Amino acid sequence: MPLTVGEVIGLPAVQRGAPEVLSARRWDEPIRWVHSSDLADLSSLLQGGELVLTTGAALARSPRKYLRGLADAGALGVVVEVGSEVEELPAGVGGIADDLDLALVALHRTVRFVDITEAVHRRIVAEQYEEVAFDRRVHETFTDLSMKRASLNGIVDAAARMLDEPVVLEDLSHQALAASTGIAADLLDDWERRSRRHTGRGDTAEPWTVTGVGPRSQQWGRLVVPRAPADALRTTMVLERAAAALAMHRMIEQDRTGLQQQAQSGLIDDVLRGRITDERDAAARAQAFGLRRCAQYFPAVVRAARVAPSADPVADHRRNIAFLDAVAHTVKAAGHSGLFSRRGDAEVGMVLALKDSRSVDRALESLGNRLREEVHRVDGVTTSVLALGPPAEQITDAVAGLAEAAHIAEVASALRPGERPYFRASDVRLRGLLSLLRDDRRVQRFAETELKAVLSDDSGATPSDLEVLREYLRLAGNKAALAQRLHMSRPALYKRLAAIRDALGVDLDDGESMTSLHVAVMVVDAAAAERSR
Structure with a gap:
């Protein structure tokens, strides 16, 4: 920083002269230079911002005229040495300097003015060089950042x-x-x-x-x-x-x-990557970025399916931006607030703060319906799901819950979401996981092996063996309830189940066999649902 008048007076070279401050005006203003002269008129030599060093002869002869000339020339103040040529300064000279808005300091011991000017000018030049170097560094840094x-x-x-x-x-x-x-x-x-x-x-x-x-x-x-x-x-x-x-x-x-x-997405990334771990820091940033304070925050993911991927990556990018904008606009239009981040193709993660925490289910149901309606306006979007992770009291925990919400969204997308407004973990469970894995050859082979006999049933019976087995497994082996659901007599049902048992070669009352068969039926159903889309 530039030297001020007060800082110059505080230098050791000046302090050796036992300075007495007669006027402290302009004390905190930066000086441009130090000029040493005993001339009575310095107006042609000064450019403004100088501190004048003098032995005081001209000041003693006509203090007001001398100080007026310095003030008109733009000087900041005068340091006068008392005792060499002037024994003492005229009475009231401090008041004159004060009236003219000039600093005035008297030195009561003899000092070498060259020591003062050298110390000051060295500091000024060093400051100027440092400023030039700093300016160059700033220019280079921001130019480099722009280029990158x-x-x-x-x-x-x-x-x-x-x-x-x-x-x-x-x-x-x-x-x-x-x-x-x-x-x-x-x-x-x-x-x-x-x-x-x-x-x-x-x-x-x-x-x-x-x-x-x-x-x-x-x-x-x-x-x-x-x-x-x-x-x-x-x-x-x-x-x-x-x-x-x-x-x-x-x-x-x-x-x-x-x-x-972009700012909200950056905050989410910082939390996920561990660059921000302190909840107070994360909360302050989130609230500054527009997320309202609330008792609990919901990690959520909106995932959409498209008719077909585009061969144009620029077009895909723009559609993803439009998708993100549609999600953010819908959330805000519903009166909620959130942090939003694009997580992948046609997938947006968000931390939600609902406007009314007293009716969470109703608010989420309304939001899910509005999101489904709005995001379908985005070019190419055919279906979408809203998936929710576990609510959290802290924003950092809610951000961490986005991974679970993304998994639920992926599984829910593999099901037939229909008109369901939103999904939680309890809504997808095993059926959702199997829908997600339905294209895995090993899973397909397992289902075919388990159900080969009933899948190849060509008896023409109604209901088919597969339908009977499916309902039997859904009812956990309750034969009375199954007979009522299929509108069959119990003897006819028992005969049908015995035939299925013999065809499959397994005990239908065994718990492990029932689990294995139920998983296989779910895989077959998931594949059939996909073919019918």
């Missing part, structure tokens, strides 16, 4: 590392889009309200440093250091360079996912 098409988080993190300050990128509605790694959770608490307060005036405004992102007439965000920075000038310069890199990123990525959804 770094993410929003990558650019924000680079700015934070350079400044050793926390940095947040927000949109014009004061929703955080990205926050630097390691930012304290309390800096993100109640972000939207505090950010709006910063735009105000007076004592209520936050002491933040803010730079707009995007062309002046088309700004789409703000970069914020959410506290008073150690170096305001350097902070502003870095934020401006980072803002230019972000504007370039926006131009390059304009056909990709919206910035808000």
Whole structure:
């Protein structure tokens, strides 16, 4: 940082002169240079921002005229040595300097002015060189990030590392889009309200440093250091360079996912990969990114099936973005909030905060129906399912539950979801798993081997052997209930079961045999359901 008048007076070379401060005006202002002269008129030699060193002859002869000339020339102050040529300064000279807004310091011991100028100029030149080097490093860093098409988080993190300050990128509605790694959770608490307060005036405004992102007439965000920075000038310069890199990123990525959804997806990835493990940190970021506080959060996955994959990867990418947008819009339109992340082709993971936790089932049923209706408007989508993992009180646990929700969605998609609004783990169970594995040759071979005799039944009997066996297994071997369901007499049913037993060569009353046969029937049914689609 540039040296101020007060810092110059505090240097050892000046302190050896036993300085006495007669006027402390301009004390915290940075000096541009130190000039040593005993001339009465320095107006032609000064450019403004200097600190003048003098033995005081001209000051003693006409203090007001001398100080007025320095003030008009833009000098910041005067250091005068008392005792060599001037025994003492005129009375009231401190008040004159104060009136003219000049610093005035008297040295009561003899010092070498060259020592002072050398110490100050060395510091000034070093500061200037450091600023040039820092400026070059900032330029090279953000140019490199732009060339590498770094993410929003990558650019924000680079700015934070350079400044050793926390940095947040927000949109014009004061929703955080990205926050630097390691930012304290309390800096993100109640972000939207505090950010709006910063735009105000007076004592209520936050002491933040803010730079707009995007062309002046088309700004789409703000970069914020959410506290008073150690170096305001350097902070502003870095934020401006980072803002230019972000504007370039926006131009390059304009056909990709919206910035808000990129930020949310980045948070989910950070939690899944262990980069964020602290719940308070995750919660602060999530709430700054638009997720409301609630008693429990639901990990959920929306998975869709398409008519046929496209041969155009760009078209597929755009359809996936449209799918993600449809899911996010539907959730928000229903009054809920969430974090959203594209997990794969036609699959979106989300952490849901429902608007009303008192009627969870009703809210999920309504949301599932709305999602099915809206995502079917996306080009190529034929069917979709909403799958829910176990609810969690902590956001990090809900994010971890996305893996289970994704599994449920995959299994549910293998079934015939029909009009069912949503699926939980209890809704898929073994039948869902077998539907998922129906194309595995080993599973198919197992089913064929177990049921070969009833699958080849050509007796023409109604119901068929397979139907009788299926219902027998569904009712866990309850023959009385089976006879009633099939509208058969018990003797006829017992004869039919005996024939099936002999054909299969297994004991139908044995628990393991019943389990094996039931699994085989489920595999056959799953394959038949797939063929009928």
